[in-house]
Amino acid sequence: MTLSGSVIDGQPPNQTTPTGPVPGPRRGRRRKWTLDRISFFIVFLGLPLALFLIFVINPFIQAGYYSLTNWSGFSPEQEFVGLQNFIDLAQDPRFTNAVGNSVVLGLVVPFVTLTIALIFAILITIGGAGRGQIRGVKGAGFYRVVSLFPYVIPGIAIGLIWRLILDPSSGLVNGVLTGLGLDQFESFAWLGNVTTAMPASIFVIVWGFVGFYMLLFIAAIKGIPAEIYEAARLDGAGRARMSWSITLPLIRDNVQTAYIYIGIMALDAYVYMQALNPQGGPDSSTLVMSQQLFRTAFAESKFGYASAMGVVIALVTLVFAALVFTVNRLAGGKDEGGAS
Amino acid sequence: MNAKLTTTPDRRTVLRGGIITAASLPLGVTLASCATGGGGEEETTDGGGEEPGGETSADNPFGMAENTTVDAVIFDGGYGVDYVEFAADILAETHEGSSVEVSPSTQIATELQPRFVGGNPPDLVDNSGAGSIGFNAILDQLEDLNDVIDAPNLEGTTIRDTLYDGVLAPSTYEDKLAAINYVLTVYGVWYSSSLFEENGWTPPTTWDEALELGAAAKEQDLYLFGWGTEAATYYQTLAIESAIKEGGDEVRLALENLEADCWSQDAIQGVFSAMKEAVDAGYFKPGGSGTQFTAAQAQWSNTQEFLLYPSGSWIENEMRDQTTEGFEMKGISSMSLTSSPALGADALHSTAGEPFIVPSDGNTAAGKELLRIMLSKEAAENFAATKLAPTIVRDTVPADGFGSTALVSQTDLLSAAGESIFTFNFVNTYGMNSEQLPIWNSFLDGSKSVADLTSELQAITDRIREDDTIDKVEVS
Amino acid sequence: MSATTTRPQTRKVVPAKGDRPVAVASHGALVLWCVLVIAPMLWTLLSSFKTSGEIFASPFGLPAEWSFTNYANAWVDSGLGDAFINTVIVVGTALVLVMLLGSMCAYVLGRFEFFGRRAIYYLMLAGLTFPVFLAIVPLFFVLQNLGLLGTLPGLIVTYVSFALPFTVFFLYSFFRGLPVEISEAAAIDGAGEWRTFFQVMLPMARPGMASVAIFNFLGLWNQFLLPVALNTDRDNWVLAQVLASFISSAGYAVDFGAMFAAAVVTIVPVLVAYIVFQRQLQGSVSQGTMK
CATH class of the missing domain: 3.40.190.10 (Periplasmic binding protein-like II)
Known part of the structure; x- marks a missing residue:
């Protein structure tokens, strides 16, 4: 959602797994502290850093503090309550329900999105007809360009459009289905039915992100030396076999990075869920943590409590990222450079 | 305009x-x-x-x-x-x-x-x-x-x-x-008077009449009510209005003061049951829980797929561009349970704003x-x-309502109500609406019983009452 | 990265037996997907020309008259025009600033050794993973205390700050990758640090800058939570807020045609930007993954 979309919009920075500063070029001799150099450091490092500290780090620290108070957001008074908010959260059925929904999103959305993206990426790169040279399907460029369309649409517009498409009476989906003779879908409320609301929401998010991850995987697959495929083919490996035992292992770190980024996005998902079902869906079945946080903070004016929710969201996110790392490592991947 | x-x-x-x-x-x-x-x-x-x-x-x-x-x-x-x-x-x-x-x-x-x-x-x-x-x-x-x-x-x-x-x-x-609140809002049930005239219908004053009207509408493949997912609680407002009219001030006070079992009061239960009857009889346009509320309202004011819509008087302005020609919007005070409600049939939910x-x-x-x-x-x-x-100053709207039938009926409703005007604030005061919405959506689409509805609404009231961190407003 | 573009694909190949079904299935799946992508967008475009009555009448009907009334209504009445201008101002300014500040910061972090360099780098990295929600409320008060709440400069400075970690993170590795000899040559020529950066290093970083700029543009244009929470003055609304108001639309006279039109107006600039720059974007993605 922010970070200029990088993390929460599920946009991975163009790098493999962040593993910290790489060893930089050696600095030559020490230079003198001239005016040029001092002003350079102040402006080049000081200015961006000041902005970052004031507008990003500072609010996060404050929020961390508020999570330990009972501040209402309206009154100047606030009492330090220690971990009471967190104890209450654990017993708050509304929040635990929201956590549950978010975790579902965090597990299902990445899995579905990345599976589809990977399949399409493989089809486009090595799914084409032919012998000898491994190549993609014809018109790969077209598929690639079109696939990314949804990604450039603002999340709020995606939500708005799909809400109208899923409208029970005048939406496109029910129009098509009833047109096919499936009359049970007349006035069927996709977003208003406990069994379909969550799957429909997941579908919309997946729709928005498949293209981007597909592009990412295509790039990764193209990075695999062609000789490896040639060799495998000479050994008589079919496409499915090649995909499974060559492509997948070689791009596993790209998949891991992608998993973390889309997972973080899915754990938030505020824009989509709020646009599709602002009131949290039937029986609160699509209410996610971020929505509950907003509600608590601004409709119920319990800012301390809401901040505690924010801290929990941050923790869940970190746990998620750690989990993905661990799974990848257990499955035999290395932290760096599988694909390079 | x-x-x-x-x-x-x-x-x-x-x-x-x-x-x-x-x-x-x-x-x-x-x-x-x-x-x-x-x-x-x-x-x-x-x-x-x-x-x-x-x-x-x-x-x-x-x-x-x-x-x-x-x-x-x-x-x-x-x-x-x-x-x-x-x-x-x-x-x-x-x-x-x-x-x-x-x-x-x-x-x-x-x-x-x-x-x-x-x-x-x-x-x-x-x-x-x-x-x-x-x-x-x-x-x-x-x-x-x-x-x-x-x-x-x-x-x-x-x-x-x-x-x-x-x-x-x-x-x-x-x-x-x-403060002096300058502008009046009238709450009630709104309908197209031209459509009613055409079909020889009269707007219902009791829930029984409403159910009869629902049956009549169904014969013409029309629905009695419809709702949108964000506005499902308009029906809660309607239910509370009906119940207060029926049972009098004590119903209102019990709700406002978050009393235990306040949702189980007879008047409220009576209205809930009547609503459930309408839901079960298929008088509500299906799909509301997945419909944007403005789209649902347009199904009432534009394509006229259902007859009655409970709302405040802003509805005329809100749907102005989405109202079909010759709609002739009018309002009635919310239906009561019996023909002789405690506050009188003309009692009205109205409150001033600004x-x-x-x-x-x-x-x-x-x-x-x-x-x-x-x-x-x-x-x-x-x-x-x-x-x-209308402002809070009486007698400022001429008989023709400047050409707005809805405005005329607002003033008519206000003068008919006389002193029997009531309002209630607990939903807003305690920010309950967002929690009540999903409950009402499920109730209106038929997947919740009256007992479910009652106990879940009561649970919200109880939780707020028991929460010491929330300041309570004593209403009398 | 060059592997992507230089792989020989010219040899004519005779289709082998058993390949055809695979190709058909591949095309089938991809075509289906493209339909799934394009149909909703076309439907939105179509609906944006319909009157509300037509929208409710049938999801497939064509508009009786192809007029731009909805667009005019959205543009003027719903404040889309103002929001469009605001969005261009905010995103444009923020983009320039974040690219400038981000590249400066990344350059210093990437090419100079000093105490605390690592700490700053990791702090930036951490900034990438925090949920923005957590920061919104305190941020509101920070801006208010600075008198920037609800102003365009306030929004710009927030955008810049929150886009900074991503920008720095990306450009950091880019600057690290540039050969050290160049800056040293510049130093020997007597260029100061300022000149070295602006006249030597920045031009060399252009490809990396372009990719980051595209991602930042998309990210900022699609920004939702920050403006909704912090940009309260209606005159300063950006596009996302206007769209959001169509959804909540409490108290506005509703106009469904205008809502579709507003969605189209919001989508088209990014879509056009994407189509124009799509080669660059795909190049930058491969670049990232091939490192």
């Missing part, structure tokens, strides 16, 4: 604030009201009202000094600010040398907090909009406006005698009239004088004529 009205945020938003805002997106505005936190703590010590006074007279009951510039900050919402400018022109005429500076604002709280804290607030403020100042924060810094109400209007009648009943109660805090306040540290005489002019017949009539909404 000026085009602007259709485009600017409608002030009435706030009146139904709890119904929509809590569930929707304009959170920034809600945030802004938080920003006032502590505004009231900065006690301004210099006593207000010590501005250079003029002589008091019949024409100048508050003794506004000559050559005054009145400083008015007005919420620039659905009603704009031109109606205040209209009154300002009158003031400039009646007080030669004086004038009014009307400043529009959409974020009253954010903009005025520093001025309140600094002791130089405006003379008159329309404290409206989602970004308005919380009253508890500034109550001590406001003038008691009872003397405005007791002053004569420009036509010479005491203002108190020209107002609808009960319009001052919501802004009266222990005898202090802290609170005008006069800060004590401003030029109070000037602020009050402008308010007095606004409450005079000429200015109130101008408001009704240009905004198609």
